[in-house]
Structure formats: C-alpha cells, structure tokens
Amino acid sequence: MSSTPSSPSDSTGSLAGLTSAQLDALAATAAADVAALQREICSALEAIDGSAKFQFDRWQRPGGGGGVSGVLSGGAVFEKAGVNISEVHGQFAPEFAATMPGDGLTFYATGVSLVLHPRNPYVPTTHANFRFLRRGSAAWFGGGADLTPYYPFLEDAQHFHRVLKEACDAHDPSFYPRFKAWCDEYFFLKHRGETRGIGGLFFDYLKDDLPSTHRFWKQCGAAFLPAYLPIVQKRKDTAYSERQRNFQLYRRGRYVEFNLLYDRGTVFGLKTDGRVESILMSLPPLAAWEYNYKPEPGSEEAGLYDFLRPRDYLTATPPPDTAAAATIGTQSQS
C-alpha cells in the first residue's frame, strides 16, 4: 500500500474492510444522511420556535467541496441556532495528518454540526456533531451530542442521557459508558476545573465494521431531537427575570472559553483558513464576564456547579446534593 496515494481509491483491495467502491458508496450515503439530518433538525427547530426561520448559505471550499450553513437568529425560542453541513475533500497539511489515522494526505470528510443557543435560561444550550472521514485507506465515523444547562434539572439530564444510552445500547452495551466518559473528558475546561455541561456522548475514529458503525452513527443522529426537544418543550415558557438572564450570559462566557481555548475543530479551522463565519457560528449571540463571580451558596445558580463534573445521571438514586439541586430547579418554575 502506498504511503501517499493521490486519492483513497488508488489503493486496491481491502480498505477498512471494504472495497474502494463500497467505501465510495458509504461516503455518498453518509453525505446524504448528513443533509437529511440538517433538513429534519432545522424543520423541527423552526416548528418549536414558531417565529424565526433558518437562512441557508451555500459556500465553496477553495481546496475542494463546500457546505451549507443554516442559521436561525432572533427566534422566540432560539436566540441563535446554527446547523451546518459540509462535504469537503483535498489534502491535509502534513502536521495535521500526523494526528489522524490512515495514510497519505488525501482526505474526504462529511458532517453535520450544530449549536443551539436558546433564549430562555431554563432551556439548555446544546451541541451535536456527526461526521465521516476517509484518509488514504482508512475511514471512520465520529460524533456525539452534549447538553449545557444553565439551571440544574436532574430530570432533564436524565432524559438526555437516557435517550442517548438507548441509541447506544441497541448496538453495543459498552458504547454508552465508553462514549459518555469520552464526552466528559473532552468537554472539560481545565482552567475552570469544570465540565462544559452535563455531557452526553463523544466518539471518534470508529473504524471497525463500518456498515454496522454507520447504522449506530445514524441512530445517534436520529436520537438528537428526541433527546433535546422534550426539554425545550418543557422549559421554554418558564418565567424568568434579569437574574436568570444574567446568569445565562455569564455561563455563556464559559462556552466561548471552551470553544476558543480547547475545541480542536474550532482552533484547527481558524488556524487553517476555514470559513470563519461557519466555524464561529457556535459562539453565543451575547455573553458576559464578571470578575470573581461566585454564586450565592444554596442558590439555584450554585446548584449548577454540582452538575459540572463527570457523574452518572442514570443511577437509580441521585446523591443528596443532586436531589436538592433538582428540587430547587423544579420549584423555580412558575
């Protein structure tokens, strides 16, 4: 096998267990899945928002391929929602290729990536990403979904994790614990000693039995709306005041910190001339920083911090602090 094939199809015989033609077909299917998921998610978000519509921008990547950025701004439910898809191909920079499986520099990637910033502070922010990559003779799936609440509702965290766990369990009982732990590890702000939110799933480099992995990946994508929308539906009309809005803006600052300091996709994209406006669509419409802010002990806001560490939300009996936080959260609804 050549170490620098000019395209993945140059190699003959078994490629990641599939023939080159089978991999081509899988890539085409994955790209179609990604486009269908964007349509489905955007439609569902417009329906629950009831006010604003997505605007779609089609863009070309100079090195090969392109994408469609979908943005909904100033909605009744979503202050800003971005749902991007892309299908790109070309040559990796050698130093970036060194961090990836496979061989050579030629790559193909397709994926959907979304970040939703709701208006109501009781509705969590969420992020999801589902992608398929080929490099030389290697091909793999990656993705995940995670939830970043501003107020600590145990039942919401449990619902989100339960739906994602069911999608995992249908394929392999080892997936949920493995990808849940990976998510906690990835979405961690070292300088703050906090997870970004309550986690979810994160997986990458899944390259064994690609047809089966493709079904798992697709099912995870399909699980996103059932995992998230019921929480939106339940919290979107909760009354809130300036206090909750200010706390939401303050916590959104953490989202900015994570994305600009740690998120590999963001940093890589910006430093390698990606389309800036699509990459930074993940940033909140408005965010605040306050020097040395500490939530009042015993407050709803303080309760959130108990959620910002890796924990198992699906155990039958929550630890006492969680139960207390969830109760405070529930009482606050009017």
Place this chain on the structure above:
Amino acid sequence: MSSTPSSPSDSTGSLAGLTSAQLDALAATAAADVAALQREICSALEAIDGSAKFQFDRWQRPGGGGGVSGVLSGGAVFEKAGVNISEVHGQFAPEFAATMPGDGLTFYATGVSLVLHPRNPYVPTTHANFRFLRRGSAAWFGGGADLTPYYPFLEDAQHFHRVLKEACDAHDPSFYPRFKAWCDEYFFLKHRGETRGIGGLFFDYLKDDLPSTHRFWKQCGAAFLPAYLPIVQKRKDTAYSERQRNFQLYRRGRYVEFNLLYDRGTVFGLKTDGRVESILMSLPPLAAWEYNYKPEPGSEEAGLYDFLRPRDYLTATPPPDTAAAATIGTQSQS
C-alpha cells in the same frame, strides 16, 4: 556559567552587564515602579469615572510571590477596568523556559497589566503592560500599550501614537518604528485578517544597557495616561444609541477572540494554572457575535475597518479613505 543555576544570584560576575546585587536592586526598583504605576493609573481612572471605585484583591501564587488585582466595575465611564500588578518568582516549566532568553529554570517577574473597557462606544478600549523578567543570568524589560477603537477617529489614533512616539524618541529614534511594527504584528487576528485595533507599542526582551532601558520602560509607563486619558475626556459624553452600542458589543467579540486564541500571556497563564480571574479580567463585561455581519458600506462602522490594518498614523497627510472616515466620525458627535 552553570546552565541550571538554582537561582539567578548563583552566577557570579557580570549578569546582563550588571552585578547580581545591581540586578537585585533593579528588580526591586522595577517592582516599586509597577506598584506606583498601578496607584497612579487607578487614581486617574477613578477621577475621570467620577462614580465607581477600584476594588483591590491581594493574591498569593502557590509557586512563589503574588499580586494585587484592581477592578472597577459598572462605572459611569468604565464598564469594566482591570489594573493588575504581580511580583512572582519560582521555576519555569522546561518547555516554557525553552521559549525564553537566559538559562536555568529559576525566574523572577514583576509587571503591571491593564485592560479598560469603557461604556461609551466612542471611547476606545485600551490595554497596556509593562514587565521586568530575570531568568538565570539574563534580565530584560518588555511592555507596550495599544488602542482598540470602535469608531475611527483619525485624530485620536494620531494623539495616541504621537504621545508614545515622543516617549520612544527621547531614548532612541529607532524605537518607535520598531516597536510600532512589532505591535501591529502581535495584535493581529489571522483568521479575521484584521489588527485588533490601531496598535501602539509592543517590545520584549530588551536586555542591552539595562539602566538606560529601565528609564525608557518607565517613561513608556508614564506615557500611558497622557496617551489615553485625553481621548476618554473628549469622547466620554458623546451621545450614542443602540446602534453604536451593538457595534461595540460585536467588536468586543473580536477582543475575546484575540485574547483566547492568540494572546500568549492569556493562553500560557490558563494552561499553567495561573489565577484565572486575574488573567481573564481582560475579557469584556459583555460581548456579542452575529453571524456574517457586514457593516453597511460607507457607514461609520465600515470606516473602522480601514483602521484595522498596519498603517502610519503620524504621516502629515492621511490617505483619502482615512480623512473620510475621520470626518464621518467627527460629524457623528452631538
């Protein structure tokens, strides 16, 4: 000379052209200069603000030394102003030491660092930093000041640069062009293709003739208030509306992007367990991101973008685009 002295004083004889005792005395003087500059700047900012006062937090660094963070929040003129000083010593991490002059891991550093976020969008944000470092047998001064306006007033940019140039010219006519260019190069957002603002001065590793360099460094510190305050005085009562406020919040997003993606001090501090609240005091109280925002051609906001590239503000005749922008800016005052 040992390559890993246990402290800078272990080496005998000439250290950066001074004896060890002379370097100790210089360090003590620099630390006193830094503390005096913090007092002077905070007093002047309180006086022009007329409403809020600085709160000072003294902190200790576990590895050695500490500092005093001064923060003014919610003032009439300054929405957030942070003026920090520190005097720290200890051991550099080897990988960090490799990026520095000198030998061994033992270091000493003292400095003042400030970021001022005014409320009125016609008043520019500013940053300044003045520091003295020792590592093993090496010692050097670094620092600078730069201005980040939201609206393009040529006369303000000229005033700021003129005062800084005068401080430089009193020592060496090569300093201003050299440190002005270094500032343009450092405060550059590669992914946006923009400078952070209109620049100013940036210098580092100045280790020749330390007594003379110390006088230059101190004069630069003393030039900060005369460079900035007259601009605040002139613009702080300019009438503005939601349009200018929104543009200010949007442009503050760029400040966040620079500090979290590129600023070496911020990224290093956060990744090596510095005091997070002091490091991130530089972030604005409130910032906004808007997908694919483009200023209206010919507007005041569009005029700013002509300022966001390296240019010589002190030439006698401004290029036509600058003159137009400055005129628009001036007309907007009520």
